[in-house]
Amino acid sequence: MKTVSTIDQIRKARARLRGSVGFVPTMGALHAGHESLIARALKENKHVVVSIFVNPTQFAPGEDLAKYPRTLKADLKRCQVAGASLVFTPTSEIMFAKGHDTWVEVEHLGKPLCGQFRPGHFRGVATVVCKLFNLIQPTRAYFGQKDAQQALILTRMAQDLNMPIEVITCPTLREADGLAMSSRNRYLSPGERERALIISRTLFEIQRRYEKGERDVSHLLSVMESSLGAEMDEVQYAEIRRLSDLGELESLNDEPALAAVAGFVGSTRLIDNVVLAPAKRPAKRKNPQA
Amino acid sequence: MKTVSTIDQIRKARARLRGSVGFVPTMGALHAGHESLIARALKENKHVVVSIFVNPTQFAPGEDLAKYPRTLKADLKRCQVAGASLVFTPTSEIMFAKGHDTWVEVEHLGKPLCGQFRPGHFRGVATVVCKLFNLIQPTRAYFGQKDAQQALILTRMAQDLNMPIEVITCPTLREADGLAMSSRNRYLSPGERERALIISRTLFEIQRRYEKGERDVSHLLSVMESSLGAEMDEVQYAEIRRLSDLGELESLNDEPALAAVAGFVGSTRLIDNVVLAPAKRPAKRKNPQA
Numbered sequence: 001m002k003t004v005s006t007i008d009q010i011r012k013a014r015a016r017l018r019g020s021v022g023f024v025p026t027m028g029a030l031h032a033g034h035e036s037l038i039a040r041a042l043k044e045n046k047h048v049v050v051s052i053f054v055n056p057t058q059f060a061p062g063e064d065l066a067k068y069p070r071t072l073k074a075d076l077k078r079c080q081v082a083g084a085s086l087v088f089t090p091t092s093e094i095m096f097a098k099g100h101d102t103w104v105e106v107e108h109l110g111k112p113l114c115g116q117f118r119p120g121h122f123r124g125v126a127t128v129v130c131k132l133f134n135l136i137q138p139t140r141a142y143f144g145q146k147d148a149q150q151a152l153i154l155t156r157m158a159q160d161l162n163m164p165i166e167v168i169t170c171p172t173l174r175e176a177d178g179l180a181m182s183s184r185n186r187y188l189s190p191g192e193r194e195r196a197l198i199i200s201r202t203l204f205e206i207q208r209r210y211e212k213g214e215r216d217v218s219h220l221l222s223v224m225e226s227s228l229g230a231e232m233d234e235v236q237y238a239e240i241r242r243l244s245d246l247g248e249l250e251s252l253n254d255e256p257a258l259a260a261v262a263g264f265v266g267s268t269r270l271i272d273n274v275v276l277a278p279a280k281r282p283a284k285r286k287n288p289q290a
Numbered sequence: 291m292k293t294v295s296t297i298d299q300i301r302k303a304r305a306r307l308r309g310s311v312g313f314v315p316t317m318g319a320l321h322a323g324h325e326s327l328i329a330r331a332l333k334e335n336k337h338v339v340v341s342i343f344v345n346p347t348q349f350a351p352g353e354d355l356a357k358y359p360r361t362l363k364a365d366l367k368r369c370q371v372a373g374a375s376l377v378f379t380p381t382s383e384i385m386f387a388k389g390h391d392t393w394v395e396v397e398h399l400g401k402p403l404c405g406q407f408r409p410g411h412f413r414g415v416a417t418v419v420c421k422l423f424n425l426i427q428p429t430r431a432y433f434g435q436k437d438a439q440q441a442l443i444l445t446r447m448a449q450d451l452n453m454p455i456e457v458i459t460c461p462t463l464r465e466a467d468g469l470a471m472s473s474r475n476r477y478l479s480p481g482e483r484e485r486a487l488i489i490s491r492t493l494f495e496i497q498r499r500y501e502k503g504e505r506d507v508s509h510l511l512s513v514m515e516s517s518l519g520a521e522m523d524e525v526q527y528a529e530i531r532r533l534s535d536l537g538e539l540e541s542l543n544d545e546p547a548l549a550a551v552a553g554f555v556g557s558t559r560l561i562d563n564v565v566l567a568p569a570k571r572p573a574k575r576k577n578p579q580a
Contacts, residue, residue, distance in 0.1 A: 007452065099535070102396045102416070102450035109391055126392070127451075134452040160392035161417075162297065162424040245389070 001080045003087045010088045010135050017085065019046030023138030025129055028052040029069040029183035030078045033173040037142040038082040040170055047085040049136050052076075056092050058124030064269075069183055088136070095128060104130045106153040106160070112246050113149050113260055114271065117236045125150055126157050133158070133165055141165055146172040146180050148258055148273045152246065172272070174200065180272045187268040196265045198231035203274040206240075206259045210276045215252040220259070228261060235263040243275060254278055291370045293377045300378045300425050307375065309336030313428030315419055318342040319359040319473035320368045323463040327432040328372040330460055337375040339426050342366075346382050348414030354559075359473055378426070385418060394420045396443040396450070402536050403439050403550055404561065407526045415440055416447050423448070423455055431455055436462040436470050438548055438563045442536065462562070464490065470562045477558040486555045488521035492528075493564040496549045500566045505542040510549070518551060525553040533565060544568055 004013050022041025026034050041048045052075055059065035072089065079087050103123055110122035133141065143151040151169040158167045173181045178200035188196055205227065206220055214220060217240050224238040242249050243256040256277035262269065294303050312331025316324050331338045342365055349355035369377050393413055400412035423431065433441040441459040448457045463471045468490035478486055495517065496510055504510060507530050514528040532539050533546040546567035552559065
């Protein structure tokens, strides 16, 4: 496994990789969720490139940029064990050189949910991932469903900008008790860690009710709000939106929907979501006699 | 020469071109200025790809999108004669499919000069050129100095987004009497065509005064304004700015500057510019005895 930090180095190292390339962009502080993305990328591509970059442009003022966990040595070890060929670890000065003036924005998809609470966040994400895509030129890129809005935005960006890259969204990995894996979980005290479970428990309850036939969005929302409010210190949003474009919904029908939550437990901001989609019917047998 | 219109077709046709590719994006209504870009691209690359697309997202409401000249048959002939290998002629529906939501913006460079008068113009330009760059994947792309701000913005975009593309700005081509070539010149009546000459005459006069040693920006600006005002129906701007970042200047020093004009003659909007840069000193001979 090779580790490089500059634009010239990553271009040269990338040019040496023949065959398909899977790319896993990260902010480091890697956990089993990231490892599952690398494993998937390795299964579907000849090589895997991982980037580790805490992107300052996706943190709003007052957010946790300064204290975001930096665990480079452990991260590189995990990348190596997981089978990455190449890791790109640029500095902010390399990614955002003096005079940088270009921004990529996915306009409507970036407005609701986290977009309301993190000004500039998705613009920062889209810009840095666009830059990384152009540097790495992957065949496929892998993101986690835990950051559902980010995955939708980056899928849209690659399509809208005609990038020859397949963006793949992979299932959320969870701890044994249901908590969605996140680099920010390490901020939680034991008591907060226990209270944080309300998020996944609430989302699973919504999914259970949906599967039992509940289709009334306002009813499901009131269940979410009262459940989350009992344990979280602040609920930023608890919403159910159309999965395809994050549009608002009054009732659930055949279109898949996203039930998504963000808020604080102590001073830690956590997000999670589940997809509400009709169960796939078994394919009709063409010839029932066969 | 091959002509294609869909995303699939251009991707396949591009994949068949081996070796370096020069790209000349246009809005059609081709003239000798465009031909000079194709000729330069042909000199520096194995293949030349031309796009012909009147990009609706770079026209503000009330501008000349509907009446912008469409001369596809003549354009294709010019491309063929000039030596293009491949011409891409998509429709708006192909370039901006339903649900398109991603925009590329070069923030500060897009604000002054034309940016003040054409809301959304450079955002539309940067977005469509980003898309075309990703589809064509050229080695080099060629733009005219006549659209100086556009050329600066696209050079910045390619650099900031780490696109592996060299953006090359080529000299403005002029009619024998000095008028900068433009697809919009055909809108001019004979009387307007005559009055439009004030633009290049004024800019050449500014250049002459600069070369004679004038360095006072406010003095040069007052010369520009009174000269242009005598013949143009509306002067949108007549400015002298630093060439590197379009920043404001009080006096001219060793840094190259741009003297730029935009405004109306009749109902036709025209732009033009000259670069004010110190004459290059002859290289010092290392050994005067040799």
